[in-house]
Amino acid sequence: MQFETGQDRHTEAGKVGSQSLWKDLRDAIRGTGADYTKIPMRRAVFLLAVPMVLELVLESTFAIVDIFFVAKLGPSAVATVGLTESYLFLLYSIAMGLSMAVTAIVARRVGEGNSDEAAFTAVQAILIALLVSIVPAIIGIVYARDMLRLMGADAWSIEHGYRYTQWMFGGNAVIMLLFVINAIFRGAGDAAIAMRVLWLANGLNILLCPLLIFGAGPIPPLGIEGAAIATNIGRGIGVAYQLWILFRGGKHIRVLSEQLVWRGALLWHIVRTSLGGVGQMIIAMTSWIFLMRILASVSNEAVAGATIAIRIMMFVMMPAWGMSNAAATLVGQNLGAKAPERAEASVWQIGRYNMVYLVAVSVLFFLFPQALIGFFTDDSKVIAIGGEWLRILSYSFFVYGWWMVAVQAFNGAGDTVTPTRINFVFFWLIQIPLAWLLALHLGWQHTGVFWAVFVSETAVGLFTLWLFSRGSWKTAQV
Numbered sequence: 001m002q003f004e005t006g007q008d009r010h011t012e013a014g015k016v017g018s019q020s021l022w023k024d025l026r027d028a029i030r031g032t033g034a035d036y037t038k039i040p041m042r043r044a045v046f047l048l049a050v051p052m053v054l055e056l057v058l059e060s061t062f063a064i065v066d067i068f069f070v071a072k073l074g075p076s077a078v079a080t081v082g083l084t085e086s087y088l089f090l091l092y093s094i095a096m097g098l099s100m101a102v103t104a105i106v107a108r109r110v111g112e113g114n115s116d117e118a119a120f121t122a123v124q125a126i127l128i129a130l131l132v133s134i135v136p137a138i139i140g141i142v143y144a145r146d147m148l149r150l151m152g153a154d155a156w157s158i159e160h161g162y163r164y165t166q167w168m169f170g171g172n173a174v175i176m177l178l179f180v181i182n183a184i185f186r187g188a189g190d191a192a193i194a195m196r197v198l199w200l201a202n203g204l205n206i207l208l209c210p211l212l213i214f215g216a217g218p219i220p221p222l223g224i225e226g227a228a229i230a231t232n233i234g235r236g237i238g239v240a241y242q243l244w245i246l247f248r249g250g251k252h253i254r255v256l257s258e259q260l261v262w263r264g265a266l267l268w269h270i271v272r273t274s275l276g277g278v279g280q281m282i283i284a285m286t287s288w289i290f291l292m293r294i295l296a297s298v299s300n301e302a303v304a305g306a307t308i309a310i311r312i313m314m315f316v317m318m319p320a321w322g323m324s325n326a327a328a329t330l331v332g333q334n335l336g337a338k339a340p341e342r343a344e345a346s347v348w349q350i351g352r353y354n355m356v357y358l359v360a361v362s363v364l365f366f367l368f369p370q371a372l373i374g375f376f377t378d379d380s381k382v383i384a385i386g387g388e389w390l391r392i393l394s395y396s397f398f399v400y401g402w403w404m405v406a407v408q409a410f411n412g413a414g415d416t417v418t419p420t421r422i423n424f425v426f427f428w429l430i431q432i433p434l435a436w437l438l439a440l441h442l443g444w445q446h447t448g449v450f451w452a453v454f455v456s457e458t459a460v461g462l463f464t465l466w467l468f469s470r471g472s473w474k475t476a477q478v
Contacts, residue, residue: 024043024046024047025050027047028046028047028048028050028051028191028192029050029051029054029192029195030192031051031190031191031192031193031250031251032047032192032251033251033252034047034189036048036189036329036330036333036334037111037333037334037336037337037339037342041342041345041346041349042349044330044346045323045326045330045346045349045350045353047191048189048191048325048326048329048330049322049323049326049350049353051191051192051194051195052186052191052194052195052322052323052325052326053318053319053322053323054195054199054322055182055191055194055195055197055198055199055322056198056318056319056321056322056325057315057318057319057322058198058199058202058203059198059202059318060314060315060316060317060318061202061206061315064311064312064315065205065206065209066081066205066209066227066231066311067081067307067308067311067376068375068376069209069210069213069214069227070213070224070227071308071376071377072213072214073213073223073224074156075300075301075304075377075379075382076154076156076157076161076300077156077157077161077223077224078303078304078307078308078377078382079153079154079157079296079300079303079304079307080148080153080156080157080161080164080165080224081164081224081227081307082292082303082304082306082307082310083148083151083152083153083157083292083296083303084147084148084161084164084165084168085307086151086288086289086292086293087140087147087151087165087169087289088168088169088172088175089285089286089288089289090282090285090286090289091133091136091169091172091175091176092175092179092281092285093278093280093281093282093284093285093286094132094176094278094281094282095129095175095176095179095180096179096277096281097274097275097276097277097278097279097280097281097282097416098125098128098129098132098176098179098180098183098270098274098277098278099179099180099182099183099277100183100274100277100280100328100411100416101270101273101274101277101414101416101478102121102122102125102180102183102184102187102270102274103183103184103186103187103325103328103329103332103411103412104187104273104328104332104411104412104413104414104416104478105118105121105187105269105270105273105414105478106118106121106122106183106184106187106188106253106332107187107188107189107328107329107331107332107333107336107412108332108333108335108336108414108478109121109336110187110188110189110252110253110333110336111332111333111334111335111336111337112336112337115252115253115254116259118187118188118253119253119254119255119256119259120259120261120263120266121184121266121270122181122184122246122253122255123255123259123260123261123263124262124263124266124267124270125180125183125184125270126177126180126181127262127267128180128267128270128271128274129173129176129177129179129180130173130176130177132176133172133173133175133176136169136172137169137170137171137172137173139169140165140166140168140169140170140172141166141169141170144162144163144165144166144169145158145162147165148161148162148165151289151292151293151296152293152296152297153296154300160223160224161224163224163225163228164224164225164227164228166228167225167228167229167231167232168228168231168232170232171228171231171232171235171236174232174235174236174238174239175235177239177242178197178198178201178235178238178239178242181197181239181242181243181246182194182197182198182242184246184253185197185242185245185246185250185253186325186328186329187329187332188250188251188252188253189251189252189329189333190250190251190252190253191325191326191329192251193245193250193251196241197238197241197242197245198238200234200237200238200241201234201235201237201238201239201241202234202238203234204230204233204234204237204238205230205231205233205234205235208229208230208233208234209226209227209230209231211226211230212226212227212229212230213226213227213230214226273414273416273478274416275416276415276416276417276418276419276420277411277416277420279416279420279424280411280416280419280420280423283420283423283424283427283428284423284427286428287423287427287428287431287432290432290435291306291431291432291435291449291452291453292306294435294436294439294440294449295439295446295449297439297440298439298445298446298449299381299445299446301379301381301382301385302385302445302446304377304379304382304385304386305373305381305382305383305384305385305386305387305388305389305446306385306386306389306446306449308373308376308377308382308386309373309386309387309389309390309393311376312372312373312386312390313390313393316361316364316365317358317361317400319357320354320357320358320401320404321404323350323353323354323357323405324350324354324404324405324407324408325408326346326350327346327347327350327351327405327408327409327412328408328409328411328412329412330342330343330346330347330350330412331343331346331347331408331409331412331413331473332412332413332414332478334346335412335413335474335476340474343409343413343474344409344471344474347405347406347409347468350405351401351402351405351406354401354402354404354405355398355401355402357401358397358398358400358401359397359398359401361394361397362393362394362395362397362398363394364394365390365391365393365394365397366391366394366395369386369387369388369389369390369391369394370383370384370386370387372387372390373386373387373390374387385446388446388447388450389446389450392450392451392453392454393450393453393454395454395458396454396457396458396461399457399458399461399462399465400457400458400461402461402465403457403460403461403462403464403465406464406465406467406468407419407464409468409473410464410468410473410476413473413474413476413478414476414477414478415472415473415476418467418472418473419464422460422463422464422467423460426456426457426459426460426463427456427460430455430456430459431452431453431455431456431457434452434455434456435448435449435452435453437452438451438452439452
């Protein structure tokens with residue numbers, strides 16, 4: 001006769017738990033048709049967050065790799081990228097604002113069980129993205145040098161770097177589509193597809209970037225222009241893959257040929273819903289443009305140091321944004337399924353995960369700021385400035401993690417207006433004037449800009465979390 005001991009039962013339970021974890025991990029990466037409004041909350045968070053985190057980790061990996069190679073061309077090349085991205089942030093704000101609305105509407109329709117209307121929403125969103133991309137492409141191609149000159153670029157950037165700006169603006173349609181179509185997949189619950197799209201697009205970017213910048217064999221060195229061409233090729237192929245999957249059918253959404261129609265009322269509903277998100281992002285992004293303009297008044301090294309620091313910050317914060325995006329999907333789908341308490345529970349749970357992760361990141365930034373910047377450049381001034389910003393940023397990450405999730409909860413519910421109003425006050429009325437006052441009027445230079453960012457973003461995080469706890473977002477209609 002054999003007797004089962006407590007240790008045997010504990011071992012068996014551990015094996016079962018391990019097998020369950022690996023199964024969930026496989027499902028998260030491959031994609032699953034699970035109903036996120038009914039499965040256990042922890043599993044729902046896991047299945048959505050894992051692919052979203054992996055997706056954005058690779059996105060941020062490309063940003064780091066890109067600036068690593070561009071930095072070999074000198075501080076002026078890095079500054080060109082930073083100044084061009086200051087303008088591109090305006091486009092990103094439109095794409096991200098539209099994406100917020102699309103995710104919220106698609107998630108709500110899927111939660112209601114209305115997959116046909118979700119597909120019609122996807123088609124109208126793609127049409128909007130294409131229409132929006134036309135004017136910026138023309139402006140960027142024709143006025144690239146003037147745009148750099150307006151931002152205070154040096155002679156090298158205006159003479160040699162303008163082609164980078166032309167390529168990035170000329171190909172902005174792929175940026176718009178990449179954002180919007182992945183938002184469709186996320187809202188539907190097909191986060192694994194969105195992950196694979198960015199793996200493909202950014203994997204190609206990483207391979208092509210050094211080849212086109214420095215040349216190899218028959219490929220001539222294209223310098224900073226090569227970085228932009230590599231980005232457009234990688235993202236363009238990623239969009240082609242998105243469209244193929246969308247019409248072939250994912251786990252939760254598929255567009256049929258008869259749904260390729262113009263539906264003016266639905267299109268206008270998406271536009272109206274996205275206005276808050278677009279305003280929200282434009283306020284945040286234009287604040288960044290003003291900050292970069294203030295830094296350009298200080299020195300080229302200040303712009304370069306800030307550009308590298310922000311790339312590093314983007315890299316380490318992408319997992320936190322991935323978890324926050326999972327909150328948007330869960331909030332939207334659970335509100336559609338008439339389960340607001342479950343929607344709120346998902347936000348608090350993801351917020352705890354975010355807090356733990358970003359506290360660990362803040363320790364890294366506090367202890368090794370200059371070493372991180374020094375990986376990308378050997379310019380001592382750039383290293384000192386970039387390292388200073390990383391250390392100051394580390395003080396705010398505890399609050400920032402909660403802010404990210406709370407904002408995405410509002411957006412996932414379709415209430416994009418509330419975060420817009422918050423951003424207006426804290427970024428335009430506090431951050432920009434404070435940065436100017438400290439940096440230029442009081443003579444703190446780049447240090448003043450960094451402390452202004454710390455003060456405003458810590459304050460906005462605390463206020464947004466308090467507002468979320470009041471629960472008004474639960475009654476938003478989309």
